[in-house]
Amino acid sequence: xxxxxxxxxxxxxxxxxxxxxxxxxxxxxxxxxxxxxxxxxxxxxxxxxxxxxxxxxxxxxxxxxxxxxxxxxxxxxxxxxxxxxxxxxxxxxxxxxxxxxxxxxxxxxxxxxxxxxxxxxxxxxxxxxxxxxxxxxxxxxxxxxxxxxxxxxxxxxxxxxxxxxxxxxxxxxxxxxxxxxxxxxxxxxxxxxxxxxxxxxxxxxxxxxxxxxxxxxxxxxxxxxxxxxxxxxxxxxxxxxxxxxxxxxxxxxxxxxxxxxxxxxxxxxxxxxxxxxxxxxxxxxxxxxxxxxxxxxxxxxxxxxxxxxxxxx
Numbered sequence: 001x002x003x004x005x006x007x008x009x010x011x012x013x014x015x016x017x018x019x020x021x022x023x024x025x026x027x028x029x030x031x032x033x034x035x036x037x038x039x040x041x042x043x044x045x046x047x048x049x050x051x052x053x054x055x056x057x058x059x060x061x062x063x064x065x066x067x068x069x070x071x072x073x074x075x076x077x078x079x080x081x082x083x084x085x086x087x088x089x090x091x092x093x094x095x096x097x098x099x100x101x102x103x104x105x106x107x108x109x110x111x112x113x114x115x116x117x118x119x120x121x122x123x124x125x126x127x128x129x130x131x132x133x134x135x136x137x138x139x140x141x142x143x144x145x146x147x148x149x150x151x152x153x154x155x156x157x158x159x160x161x162x163x164x165x166x167x168x169x170x171x172x173x174x175x176x177x178x179x180x181x182x183x184x185x186x187x188x189x190x191x192x193x194x195x196x197x198x199x200x201x202x203x204x205x206x207x208x209x210x211x212x213x214x215x216x217x218x219x220x221x222x223x224x225x226x227x228x229x230x231x232x233x234x235x236x237x238x239x240x241x242x243x244x245x246x247x248x249x250x251x252x253x254x255x256x257x258x259x260x261x262x263x264x265x266x267x268x269x270x271x272x273x274x275x276x277x278x279x280x281x282x283x284x285x286x287x288x289x290x291x292x293x294x295x296x297x298x299x300x301x302x303x304x305x306x307x308x309x310x311x312x313x
Contacts, residue, residue, distance in 0.1 A: 010035055011043075011047075011049070012036065012043060012044075012047050012049035012050040012052075012053050013047070015032040015036065015053055016032075016049045016052050016053050016056070019032055019053065019056055020278055023266045023273060023274070023279030024056060024060065024274045024276040024278055024279055025271070025272045025273060025274070025279075026060055026062070026272035026274070027272050029057050029060050030057075030068060032053055032057075033053065033054075033057050033071065033072055034068065036050070036053065037068065037071055040075075045078075045079050051079060051080050054072040054075055054079070055076065055083065055087045055090075057069060057072040058072055058073060058076065058087055058091055058108070058112070059087070059090060059091055059094060060274060061091075061094055061098050061109065062098075062101070062104070062274075066105075066108050070111075073108060073111065073112065085119070085121060088112045088113075088116050088121070088124070089121060089123060089124045091109065091112050092112070092113060092116060092124045092127040092128055092131065092143070093124075093127040095109060095113075095127070095139065095143075096127040096128075096131040096134075098275065099234075100134065101136075102136050102137065105138070106138075106139045109139060110139055110142040113131075113139070113142045113143050113146050114142060114145075114146060116128065116146050116150070117145060117146030117147070117150055120149065120150045121150065122166065123166065124146075125162060126163060126166055126183065128143045128144075128146050128150070129143075129147050129159065129163060129183035129186060129187050130178065130183060130186065131143040132144035132147060132186050132189075133182075133183060133185070133189060133190065134186070135186075135190060135193065137190075137193065140193075141190055141191075141193065143190070144190035144191050145191075147159060147187050148187075148191070150162070154191060156181075156187075159180075159183070159184040159187055159188075160180045160181050160184045163183055163184065164180045235262065235263060237275075238280055239263055239282075241276075241277050241280060242277060242282060244277070247277070248282075249261060249282045251282065252282060252283055252284040252287055253281040253283060254281075254287040255286075255287055257284055259284055260284065260285060261282040261284050261285075262282065263281070263283075264280075264281060264282075264283055264291070265279055265280065265281075266278075266281055267279055
């Protein structure tokens, strides 16, 4: 297969390989989709690699460009509606267990959550309920509304009844998973906050005062799994990601010794790195100490892009 299509634009398979080699770096994903948009007339819409590139773009939570994400969302819906629905559920699960920034709008992600509610995709309910209970607005509010749309009622008992018959999130399954009643309480909190926010009036000063006095945080006494992710919970999630991919998180990815390890990012999050398995590596304490603490601002080679971390020889 040629690495380029007849228009001279890189083929989807080549772009997908570049994305994977970069550890799913945001800048690389964005550039790949930009190339696809420029040469879409010469791209085979039935190419499985095209579908996978679009999926990777939609799952890049926190990517700064919403315009190209709308392109990926619409094209994936047109090319493969079934794969688009699966990706929407996968995105809801990813959002439910990922760190979220209250100041971000997450416009495309919210559009995907709304589509799950409109299509009444029941298997997305556990992820939507967990996301609603995190009280990170406005995305938690959108998730709560999607839950109500799928269940067909906003009462807590109705939500509990529907959740009771569904499997929990794979990443939180087990004895410590939030129960259906706890998830329903999170949905109720998000809906109650929605009502409070809509009743504050139109005066700009009142809105600023209200938003300043009511921080975006989970209420006192809420379940600990609905609070912002802590250091230990984050490590547990990253280890689970490695195990799901068939990798041993207790073995150092550099020296191959088994023991106490920590999961780190190949491409740092500050440079656009993600929590995808291709961007994760477990390191023992000795190897981790040899990592540079921070990039030197005076080093011109570190001034641009999202460089790939080079492990030790």
